[in-house]
Amino acid sequence: MTETSFTPHDHGACISQGVEEAVRQCREAGLKLTPVRRRVLEILLERHRAMGAYEILDRLREEGLGSQPPVAYRALDFLTANGFAHRIERLNAFVACTHAGDDHTPAFLICRNCSRVAETDSTLPRRALAEAAKGLGFSVERAAVEAEGLCPACLESAS
């Protein structure tokens, strides 16, 4: 079983690696990982769960980094536009990306019990979808694939 947010892992490392990775990529791409943006990424990485924009905003406010919605939304826009975070449509919420870097649009697995979210590869589902769409003359540009169910831990405790 591959390592995901569902499996036990060194979470501290997972945060610092995520941030480091973002720092590196921003440097390379000439993007500015400003304090607010960086902090939002850290908050998302710390939680390892989908968080609402206002939940993030509360944290920023406590830390004196901004108190109005646009602050949070702008940081989130930056992070999602550059692949450091993703938006979960179903939850109107955001998660840190767990493999920033690879140009990817993952599928999400959302645990309906503990709300943890994992990314998984969506190449196959996406290909199958593109195929079906082609038959209708529709050209797919982006696709959101979001599954709800039970994560390994919650499956275990349910049975």
Added chain:
Amino acid sequence: MTETSFTPHDHGACISQGVEEAVRQCREAGLKLTPVRRRVLEILLERHRAMGAYEILDRLREEGLGSQPPVAYRALDFLTANGFAHRIERLNAFVACTHAGDDHTPAFLICRNCSRVAETDSTLPRRALAEAAKGLGFSVERAAVEAEGLCPACLESAS
């Protein structure tokens, strides 16, 4: 090319068939297709596009069928719960189902230009996803598959 909301079709027939079908199914299943519910379904069928709850509510209000949000949301809950309409997460909006009856969770193709929405079969993408999830120990219960792109007509006029 199969007939979808993207292809030209007899729209009047498409509305009346949709309603008839719903009437029949409700009778069979002992569900009540009340005036509000029926009218909401008609409104959705007329538009053949994703509509926000408040947009629908405006129509209801004009017709004296209810003026407060819960009225619209309750009708929409009924319609989606029974497969007569679907919710598009990405748009926070609703569409009439184009093949009510078959027990299905379709994939959606959303045109980013004209906002029309078509359903397509999601069996394959869904199967591929379930497979990927299994590798992570995650059990998928429901999955939303929503693609954004260009519909045949808009593709045409873009080129």
Added chain:
DNA sequence: CGCATAGTGTTACCTTGTAACATGGAGACC
């Protein structure tokens, strides 16, 4: 009739998201 159930009407509120404008700060160019 009297009751239970399901649907409707309404108030009041919460959450999510954005337009628009003012401010500040860092690099580019002269």
Added chain:
DNA sequence: GGTCTCCATGTTACAAGGTAACACTATGCG
């Protein structure tokens, strides 16, 4: 060094989406 430009931030004010909770109505049923 000045100043211009671009980008990010701060703030106000509001739009859009969604729901809890309660009172009322209709309908079927013993």
